[in-house]
Amino acid sequence: MQDRKQPMALNQLIVERLMHYYHLVAEQIEINASGYVSSAQIAHLLDMDDTLVRKDLAAIGVRGRPRVGFSTNGLMDAVRETLGFNEHYNAVIVGAGRLGGAIASYAGFGKYGLDVVALFDSDPARVGDVLRGIPVEHVDRMEEVIKQHGVRSAVITVPAEAAQPLADRLVASGVRAIWNFAPTSLVVPPGVFVRHEHISVGLAELAYYLKRNDLGGGHI
Amino acid sequence: MQDRKQPMALNQLIVERLMHYYHLVAEQIEINASGYVSSAQIAHLLDMDDTLVRKDLAAIGVRGRPRVGFSTNGLMDAVRETLGFNEHYNAVIVGAGRLGGAIASYAGFGKYGLDVVALFDSDPARVGDVLRGIPVEHVDRMEEVIKQHGVRSAVITVPAEAAQPLADRLVASGVRAIWNFAPTSLVVPPGVFVRHEHISVGLAELAYYLKRNDLGGGHI
DNA sequence: TAGATTGTTAATCGATTAACAATC
């Protein structure tokens, strides 16, 4: 009963690996003019098993050629198509401080199908600033802009205590996917996707590695 | 032959979960005055299985009391001790742009045992700026400062093309743990830990979720 | 053809969950 055109949902592990393949192949294209790459080459560079590379590519419908490998263009097209980079989704960034500004300036949004249509901040001093061509608006206008542009995705880069109320307002306005950089968990209704970027987990891993390896180095 | 004082290395999954417990319990402490929390309570709030919570806590040596639960203070102490938050490790941030500034301003470093002793940038216009009390220095002084302070960890927040040469210099100066925010992979010798923060993976996941759920919303 | 590489089934491995005895 499985419709061939409705592939199984990919989990986060495979999405992350597909992105690794995608970046790797994008870099390789300049170096390797053949237009083909083998699963063993990819696996070697990413320090993983080549079978897993073939499984992942099979899962998104990329067919390889025995003795030749996988077409680099074919691979990149399939990743783009599968992950939605060929669509256009409007997004907003809530919080135009240093982090929001850094995220807004990141060149990647357009490459992955996301168009930042607005930035919001509650600080009047920031309203009117222009970041990569987009003026910062007051957060009071958020609902209006979201509805006007049919925005379904948002990035939250505000202090922890402001995040949950803003998430509630985003969801009420129609946002269904949130990328949360605030150091607090968000409660959202079913059907709303939240990716929480845990800054403190990064710090904890650095600390743990240093402790495990007795790298006290300087200090005390 | 296993020395009781040399516990097994924890993998990234468990480190991440420990951080979730830690934050959850820190928040609960104000709400729940009893001083104890059960594995079932934690599991419920984090939408996971209570057995896994008990396994994780057992792995870091936290003992619970039947019918009572785990001491919130005991749990937090054990996480701090295990992950190294009670030590002090010096760290530097390389790249004092918006992202570097945002990271530097993040309140967490000290809480997790990391002391930011210096920020570096190659742009003379930024040298002399002060971020959370730390003056930005020219990157030419990096090696000197790292050696002087016995720095073993660094955060890289520079453009992609500058990241690898800087990583090489960091490693040559003694850095053994790197948190990389530049959108490029780093090649480092064995024994050097790199945590790569993949901004594009976050974007890809948003795009994929929107595509999977036909949330075209606005645009085109 | 011989041989390199894909594609796929079966085996393994590691992480999670279930079951339940131990404990207070």
Next chain:
DNA sequence: TAGATTGTTAATCGATTAACAATC
């Protein structure tokens, strides 16, 4: 004591890897 909750062994599940036939 009865009952709630921990601690731990066994079972399950899902992801990864091994093996190898199919292909060009």
